[in-house]
Amino acid sequence: MIRFLLSLFAGLIVGIGLGLYLGWVQFPVEYIDSPASSLSPRYKDEYTVMVAAGYMADRDLTGVMQRLRVLGVENIPAFVQEVTERYITTSRDVDDVRPLVGLSEALGRLTPIMEPYRQVRLPGQSS
């Protein structure tokens, strides 16, 4: 009888461990209908860059605030500044940095590290 109980118990222990591994690691729950505030930082950054690019095209700060509000950040100017400085310090694509700097400046968050990107010179542009 003890032999049976031991086998059952051992099977349960191994099975529970296997089930947890499968349920947490291999096949975790995938959420849908998530709010934009739960986006991964990578996609939040990308979204911010795209919104900043839109700002460069239409200079509509109201639209920017409406679009960034869905990310659930409390202080939008501070968030844009943080993303911009992170893009600069991690040497991201200058085509992404430029609109971010433009938006930061419009939000009154231009910092010295952004200054060089305000006047990005194109090849062949002498002034």
Next chain:
Amino acid sequence: MSDSVTLDPPRPQPARKYTRPRHLISWPLLVVGLVIGVGLGLFYAWAIDPVKEFDTEPWQLSDADKRHYLVAIMLGYAYDGDLDRAVNRLLSLRLPGDPIQAVADAACYLASTGYVDSNSGLRAVRQMMAFYRLQGKSGCADTLLPAQDAPPTTVVEVVLPTATFMPPPTKTPTPAGEGRPTSTPVPVVVPTVQPRTSFVLVNISTFCRADASGVIEVNVQDGNGRGIPGQEIRVRWDSGSDTFFTGLKPERDAGYADFDMEAGTDYLVEIPGHSNSASEPLAAVPCTTSDGESAITSYRVVFRAG
């Protein structure tokens, strides 16, 4: 009778339930325990204490937030014109069916809601329309929002007099009425639609300097980035417009020209007849230089031959 009895050697007994060698583990019960354990483990991991939501990807967003993300993709495309990048971003949304058509459907939805009540929303939906139309798609937004098409081509006939010089005086009087200036009307056809765009506005940046306060610096470049002299530039504002030409300050650049703004006025910069869209309004607003001096924001505008 013999006392000796010959016994056959004992035959091996068949293994019976109570004589079989015992294993430490009962494999059937172990398997049963394993199956039950896996079930319990999965139930706990999926239902009771699932993985906390993190690293959410765009395709996991709600429909409303997917549309926000889609609008942002279109805004990004409007800025950089990178179709591959835009399509890759659309694919990250895992939209059902054709992603371009999904843009048309989203534009249709947004155009039928209050989203287009604001200029920002209207502009975004128009951008979506421009995107999917370029890819040969259509949606109900095309009918809900009258397209911002170019005005129909109309022809304006302008009659210009042709001047005829007076003949030099002669000693022989000529009869009255002869030799007088005559004007021959010549119809000139002026199409109101501009020729095909050959310049694109590639960059606008701002700067704040006391020695160059409120200046629009324009650079017109060819495809290789070399300045193009003699190119006409037009600046428009509420109450007027002005034209000037590049190359008058060759010490700066052959394709350079500048224009002084008045504080508090918005200006549009364009290349007449060659630029299908002017710059966004450049506002002559106050700024503070790095030295703490007050100045007016200046702009650097770059047009490039497309």
